[in-house]
Amino acid sequence: MTTRSGPVADLLARRPTKLLGRSVAGRRAKRGITGIARSTRFPVRAASAPKDIEVRRPPKRTGTNFPTDWARTVPARVARVTIIETLMRPAIAALARPERTNADRLGDVDGPIIFVANHHSHVDTPLLLTSIPLPWRHEITVGAASDYFFGTMVTGALSALAIGAIPIERSKIGRGSADLAAGLITDGWSLLIYPEGGRSKDGWGQPFRGGAAYLSLRCDVPIVPVYVSGTGHILRKGSARPHPSNTVVNFGRPIWPDPGEKSRRYNERIEVAVAELGDEAGSNWWEAKRRRYSGETPGLGGPSVGSWRRAWALGDRSARRARTRRWPEI
Amino acid sequence: MARKSDERPTPRPGLVLDVDRSTPPILFHHGEGFRLEKLPAGRSRVIYPHEPLPGVADVESTISHALDNPIGSEPLSALLFAGMKLTIAFDDISLPLPPMRAPDIRQRVIEAVLDRAAAAGVDDVHIIAALALHRRMTEAELRHAVGDRVYDAFAPAGTLYNHDAEDPEAMTSLGTTGHGEDVVISRRAAESDLVVYVNINLVAMDGGWKSTATGLSSYQALRHHHNVETMKHSKSFMDQEASELHRSNWRQGDVIKRSGPTIFQIETTVNNNTFGHDGPLAMLQKREWEWTARDRAMFMGMQTGLKAMTARARRAVFHSWRAPYGVTGVHAGEVEAVHEITTENVYKQHLVPVEGQTDILTMGLPYLCPYNVNSIMNPILVMVQGLGYFFNLYRGKPLVREGGVLIMSHPTTREFHPVHHPSYIDFFEQVLADTTDPVEIEQKYEKQFAEDEWYRHLYRTSYAYHGVHPFYMWYWGSHAMDHLGGVIVVGGDPATVRRLGFRPASTLQDALEMATDVVGPQPTVTHIHNPPILMADVT
Numbered sequence: 001m002t003t004r005s006g007p008v009a010d011l012l013a014r015r016p017t018k019l020l021g022r023s024v025a026g027r028r029a030k031r032g033i034t035g036i037a038r039s040t041r042f043p044v045r046a047a048s049a050p051k052d053i054e055v056r057r058p059p060k061r062t063g064t065n066f067p068t069d070w071a072r073t074v075p076a077r078v079a080r081v082t083i084i085e086t087l088m089r090p091a092i093a094a095l096a097r098p099e100r101t102n103a104d105r106l107g108d109v110d111g112p113i114i115f116v117a118n119h120h121s122h123v124d125t126p127l128l129l130t131s132i133p134l135p136w137r138h139e140i141t142v143g144a145a146s147d148y149f150f151g152t153m154v155t156g157a158l159s160a161l162a163i164g165a166i167p168i169e170r171s172k173i174g175r176g177s178a179d180l181a182a183g184l185i186t187d188g189w190s191l192l193i194y195p196e197g198g199r200s201k202d203g204w205g206q207p208f209r210g211g212a213a214y215l216s217l218r219c220d221v222p223i224v225p226v227y228v229s230g231t232g233h234i235l236r237k238g239s240a241r242p243h244p245s246n247t248v249v250n251f252g253r254p255i256w257p258d259p260g261e262k263s264r265r266y267n268e269r270i271e272v273a274v275a276e277l278g279d280e281a282g283s284n285w286w287e288a289k290r291r292r293y294s295g296e297t298p299g300l301g302g303p304s305v306g307s308w309r310r311a312w313a314l315g316d317r318s319a320r321r322a323r324t325r326r327w328p329e330i
Numbered sequence: 331m332a333r334k335s336d337e338r339p340t341p342r343p344g345l346v347l348d349v350d351r352s353t354p355p356i357l358f359h360h361g362e363g364f365r366l367e368k369l370p371a372g373r374s375r376v377i378y379p380h381e382p383l384p385g386v387a388d389v390e391s392t393i394s395h396a397l398d399n400p401i402g403s404e405p406l407s408a409l410l411f412a413g414m415k416l417t418i419a420f421d422d423i424s425l426p427l428p429p430m431r432a433p434d435i436r437q438r439v440i441e442a443v444l445d446r447a448a449a450a451g452v453d454d455v456h457i458i459a460a461l462a463l464h465r466r467m468t469e470a471e472l473r474h475a476v477g478d479r480v481y482d483a484f485a486p487a488g489t490l491y492n493h494d495a496e497d498p499e500a501m502t503s504l505g506t507t508g509h510g511e512d513v514v515i516s517r518r519a520a521e522s523d524l525v526v527y528v529n530i531n532l533v534a535m536d537g538g539w540k541s542t543a544t545g546l547s548s549y550q551a552l553r554h555h556h557n558v559e560t561m562k563h564s565k566s567f568m569d570q571e572a573s574e575l576h577r578s579n580w581r582q583g584d585v586i587k588r589s590g591p592t593i594f595q596i597e598t599t600v601n602n603n604t605f606g607h608d609g610p611l612a613m614l615q616k617r618e619w620e621w622t623a624r625d626r627a628m629f630m631g632m633q634t635g636l637k638a639m640t641a642r643a644r645r646a647v648f649h650s651w652r653a654p655y656g657v658t659g660v661h662a663g664e665v666e667a668v669h670e671i672t673t674e675n676v677y678k679q680h681l682v683p684v685e686g687q688t689d690i691l692t693m694g695l696p697y698l699c700p701y702n703v704n705s706i707m708n709p710i711l712v713m714v715q716g717l718g719y720f721f722n723l724y725r726g727k728p729l730v731r732e733g734g735v736l737i738m739s740h741p742t743t744r745e746f747h748p749v750h751h752p753s754y755i756d757f758f759e760q761v762l763a764d765t766t767d768p769v770e771i772e773q774k775y776e777k778q779f780a781e782d783e784w785y786r787h788l789y790r791t792s793y794a795y796h797g798v799h800p801f802y803m804w805y806w807g808s809h810a811m812d813h814l815g816g817v818i819v820v821g822g823d824p825a826t827v828r829r830l831g832f833r834p835a836s837t838l839q840d841a842l843e844m845a846t847d848v849v850g851p852q853p854t855v856t857h858i859h860n861p862p863i864l865m866a867d868v869t
Contacts, residue, residue, distance in 0.1 A: 102479065104433045108389065286455075286483035289448035 064167045064176050066150040071160035072141075072189075081138050083162050088126040095234060096127050096247040101281070103133045105253045106224060112190045113254065114223045115140070116212045118205050118274055118300060119194035120232035123242070125163050127231060128192055131249040136190045143168040143181060143193035143211070168211070170197045178214065185219040195270070199237040202307065203314045205300025208274075213267035217257050223270055225252035227277035250281045275300045338607065341381035344682030344864055345617070349374035349855075354618045356857055358694030358838075360821055361707065361741040362644035363636050364614075364629075365694065367838045374855040375688075377729075378617055379864035382603035383679050385656020389435070392660045393442045396596065400663030401671065406443065406594060409524050412451035417522040417591075418443055419493075419546055422461035423471050424700035425530040426600055431652040435598045437477035439528045439660065443596070444480065456518050457490040460527070460545030462552065463789070463796035464701070465750050466492040471704070495548035495796070496786050503550075504589045507581040511554035516546040519591060526594045531672045533680070533723070533863060534568045535575070537597050538669035539583025542590075547582075549780055549798060554578060556802045558768045562809050566722035568865060570673065583665060596662040597672040600655035602679055602862035611651065615862050641743070648697045649704050680865040684729065687868065689853035690845050691730035692838070693720050695740040696861055701795065701803070706747040709826050710754050710762075710803050712740050717807030717817065720860060726868040729856055733815040735845040737838070742822030742830075749793050753785045757800035758829065766831035768808040776801045815848040 059065050070076060092098060106113070113136055117128060125142055132140065146167035150156040159165035166184065168177045181191055193215075195208040216223045230247030252273050257266050279297050280288035291297050302310050347353065355366035356376055369376065386392045397406040410416065420436045423429075440457065447455060457476065459467050473481045476490065484490035493516055494500055502517040519525045519542070527545075531537040544552060554560075555578035561567065563574035570576045586593065605611035610632070613625035621629070636644055659675045661668045699707060699715040707715070716738040721728065730736060746755045761775050776798060779785065785797025810817075817832040818841040827834040835841035846853060858864065 104477070107433055280479075284483035285479035286444060286448070289445060290451075290453075293449045294451065 062152060062156060063150050064146040064169050066146070066153075066156040066160070066167050068141075068156075068160045068166050071164060072184075076161055077138070079161060080164055084126075084129050084138075089130045092123075092127050092130050095242055095244050096123060096231065097244070098127060098131060098247045098249055100131045100249045100251075102251045103131075105251050106133060106136075109222055109224075109254050112136075112139075112185050112188055112219075112221050114185070114212050114216050114221055115190065115192045115226055116195055116208075116223050116270055116274065117192065117226040117228050118200075118278070119196050119198065120200045120203070120228065121235045121237070122199070123231040123234045123247075124194070124199075124228050125192070127228065127247060127249060128226065129163060132190075132192070139188065140164060140190040140192055141166045141181075141184055143177075143191060145170050145198065146177070147171060168193070170209075178211065178218075181211075181215055182218050185215060185221055191215065195267070200232060201237060202302075202310060203232050203236070204302030204310060205275075207301065208267055208271040210263050210267045213257075213263045213270055216255075217261075217263055217266065222254035222256050224254050225270060225273040225277055226250065227252070227274055227281055229278065229281055248281045250277045252277045271300065272297065338384065341383055344380045345378040346682070346684055347376045347378065347617075349376060356859070357614070357618060358692075358739045358820075358857075359614075359696040359861070360694055360739045362641070362648050362697045363741070364633065365739055365821070365838075366618075367692075367739075369692075369855055369857060370842065373852060374857065376857045376859055377682055377684060377864060377866060378859045379602055379615075379682065379862045380679055382601040382607075382615075382656060382862070383658050385601055385603075385658055386660075389438060389657050389660075390442075392657065393439055396660040396662040397442055397446065400594070400668075401661060402664030402667040403594060403662070406526070406662065407446045407450065409592065409594060410447055410450035410452055411523075412453070414452055414454065414523040415521065416447055416452050416455045416524050416526070417516075417519045418455065418457045418526045418528060419460040419516075419519060419542070420457070420475065420528040421530050421536075421541070421545065422459050422464055422492075423467050423475070423703045424461075424464060425536065426532045426653070426655065427698055427700060427703070428604065428649075428651050428653045429474065429703060430530075430600065431654045432474065433477060434475050435530060435600065435657055435660075436475050436528050437480065439596050439598065440476055440480055443526050443528070455484070455489060456522075457484050458516060458518065458546070459492045460541065461493050462545050462547055463495055463549065463799055463802075465789070465793045465795045468704075468793060493546055494790055496790050501548050501550075505585050507578075507585055509554075509578070509581060511578060511582060512551045513543065513582045513585040513589075514548045514551040515542060515586065515590065519546050522591045524594060525591045526596060529595070529597045531597050531599050531676055533719075534570065534673055534676050534865065535573070537595075537672055538570075538576075538579065539586070539665055540576075540579045541595065541665075542586055542593055543579050543582035549796070551582065552802075553776075553780075553798075554582075556805060558772050558805045558808045561768075561805045562812055564722075565809060566724050566728070567809075568722050569725045572725075580666075587665075593665055594662065595665040595668045596660065597668050598657060598661075599659040599672055599675040599679070601658045603655050604653045604862040605651075606654045609654075641745075645697070645706065677865070680723075680863055681725065681867045682864050684856075684866045684868050687727060687731040688729060688734065688856035689731060689849040690735045690737060690842065690855045691721070691728075692737045692855060692857040693739070693860065695720070695738050701799070702747070702750075705750045706745050707740075708746045708751055708754055708758070709742050709744060709830055710758060710800050712738075712742045712819075712822075713830050713832075714803040714806045716740070717810035717814075718803065719806075720858060721807075721810040721813075723858070723860065723863070723865045724868050725865060728810075728813055729858065729866050729868055730814065732813055733848070734813075735816045735818060735848050735853075736810065736814050737818045737820060737835075737841045737845060739820040739838070740822055742819050742826050744823060744826045750795060751800070752788055752794050753779055753782070753797040754795070754800045757804075761800075762829050762831075768805050768811065771801065771804055816845065818844055 141164045144165035149159040150167040193212050195212045196206040227250045233245035235242045349369045351371045355368050358365040502520045504513040527541045529537045560574045565572050567573045567575045605614040661671045695715050780798035782797045788794035789796045819827040820835050820841050824834040
């Protein structure tokens with residue numbers, strides 16, 4: 001007869017009462033699950049760290065550490081194309097009724113592009129992924145907030161698969177995100193990024209952060225500014241239920257950094273370019289052009305006034321395109 | 331990264347191929363179809379066009395450079411100022427052929443001009459499709475030419491529109507030339523501080539003073555050079571040195587220069603990349619012996635497919651083609667100085683040296699000429715395409731000797747577009763039934779058609795060519811009619827071909843046989859392998 005030995009055999013040889021310490025079945029019910037958990041011992045429960053010993057934990061697999069390489073393999077790309085073309089496209093057509101304008105401005109560009117867009121809503125990304133022209137549409141990654149989209153393994157995996165998201169650190173400065181994005185651009189991937197760092201809180205834009213400008217300078221690729229409007233009406237920040245509305249996606253002319261241009265100045269130009277596209281979408285190309293040269297292009301950030309007046313002004317701005325009067329003429 | 335570049339092998343110059351027994355059948359365009367024809371060995375030759383010259387790598391920068399460093403003029407920005415009247419005129423739907431794949435070069439240039447106008451604070455801008463007596467452009471056609479951005483900014487305000495040569499309020503006279511030719515142009519253009527003309531120079535006859543003196547003009551001025559006498563003395567009208575049409579336009583240009591507005595001419599040239607290097611029609615711009623297995627399969631598939639389609643469907647397919655031209659040059663500034671460079675650019679792409687004339691000239695006519703874009707190539711347009719344009723694509727002397735025969739291949743059906751070509755129908759039924767002599771037609775019928783109120787109304791409010799336009803088409807062929815001993819149409823509808831004054835033939839072999847009645851036995855044959863466009867430099 002063979003005798004079992006080792007920690008597993010020892011564990012099995014113990015009586016159940018020993019395994020659970022001093023407890024007995026009657027007490028177990030009274031103490032509840034928390035009590036049971038507390039009463040378990042190593043190795044069922046993790047061993048407590050000895051005092052004064054620095055514990056080395058394995059790095060988290062969420063946030064900026066979320067691995068996304070697998071989402072750029074051929075099977076994942078095929079799955080993503082299928083999702084975009086068969087699910088997102090009809091959904092966006094029904095929900096956002098997009099008017100896509102000026103994609104011809106990309107006609108002279110070859111190779112990867114950094115698409116830079118203003119950001120109102122979670123609808124922006126599917127809208128843009130169905131609007132960006134080929135060949136960039138299916139060779140693109142999306143810069144997504146690591147703390148939001150990659151907070152758990154499940155949301156991270158879904159984001160990476162469905163929209164080709166890569167984690168971007170937005171709350172602190174770190175090289176990891178920049179290196180990842182730069183590496184992908186060098187490998188020929190385009191990037192969609194929202195330099196405002198998050199969705200608009202009140203319908204107006206936020207100041208642009210410098211990441212896109214930095215990447216464009218570092219990788220020597222053009223930036224294509226894109227202005228998106230109307231998505232805030234569909235699913236604004238804080239809203240859970242989408243409301244169908246019309247949207248506009250207006251592509252701008254590719255921008256290259258001027259020789260010797262610094263990242264900060266370049267970033268300002270990019271923000272102005274998106275603002276001009278917004279002006280163009282709200283009026284027309286010629287009027288926007290004239291305002292640009294007379295220095296009267298309205299900024300993305302809206303007027304520096306009280307919140308209700310900002311909301312009021314926002315109404316005027318969105319109504320401009322519809323060319324409908326909100327009040328009767330007296 | 332970066333901007334697209336045209337990386338292709340160095341283009342080969344045009345070629346004159348002597349046909350022998352080993353020469354494969356040669357491609358003939360045949361309306362909305364094609365024929366492969368064997369030419370007689372030992373006495374035939376085929377002229378192939380130049381391969382497409384490389385386009386400029388960065389079109390935007392080329393445009394900017396042209397506007398900021400013009401020839402014989404101050405930079406465009408220096409001519410623009412707040413409070414001025416600016417008129418931008420551009421070539422109409424008849425150029426280029428086939429239409430250009432978006433974005434059209436006119437759009438790019440006009441946007442660059444408007445960008446500078448906006449920077450200078452110019453408010454009063456009008457944009458005019460300079461179509462002379464051609465039909466008005468539809469919204470879709472205007473959008474294609476100038477782009478959605480420009481269209482949406484100007485058309486709703488009524489400041490982007492088609493030229494109307496029959497609006498007496500909108501036209502003004504600038505005087506007459508030393509030869510008594512009236513000079514009449516658009517009043518808006520005449521009263522502008524600056525007219526920027528945006529042209530596409532597809533062939534050597536385009537551009538220069540023809541742009542403003544013709545494009546923005548009216549019947550009153552055009553009749554001085556769109557007539558039989560001028561055409562007979564334009565040998566050819568593609569060769570500026572030998573063209574009376576050119577000289578007349580230049581005389582009118584002198585008057586505009588003296589009494590009219592300042593003109594800032596922007597001329598653009600495109601290459602011969604008509605059917606693309608890799609697309610489904612790529613074989614049409616290759617030499618037959620270089621057709622790959624894919625090309626041959628595509629061609630056979632296309633032939634089979636086309637035969638199974640209705641004429642309407644075939645037309646729809648062909649007219650949807652947008653050529654992927656490369657832009658070979660953009661030059662701006664003073665009209666004549668700019669045009670000299672543009673013409674050189676055009677010649678560089680089109681001129682093929684050819685030695686000696688031929689007894690019989692053969693040509694396959696394609697589905698398209700300048701006057702049937704998105705329309706039907708009616709019998710009169712077949713005539714003008716063959717005897718007007720293709721015959722005149724020479725410098726020096728015609729490819730075919732005097733008294734020689736022209737054989738052209740086209741279905742030549744009795745079909746007309748009732749909206750675009752109403753006066754053509756009457757011209758065919760009434761005028762050609764009486765006579766095909768251009769001089770007699772001019773004297774007897776031109777005035778009646780030119781001043782017909784119904785045609786005038788259709789020209790102004792519908793999408794019809796002007797009443798006099800079919801006459802101009804007929805005059806366009808008068809030099810060829812004078813020069814040739816006969817014209818035979820292969821594969822054309824016999825009754826229609828006879829109405830044009832030509833002889834019908836079922837096959838090319840029949841046509842060659844019939845031609846010997848005129849030019850004698852064992853004639854020499856030259857086939858012009860066009861399009862893509864070539865111009866024979868005959869010595």
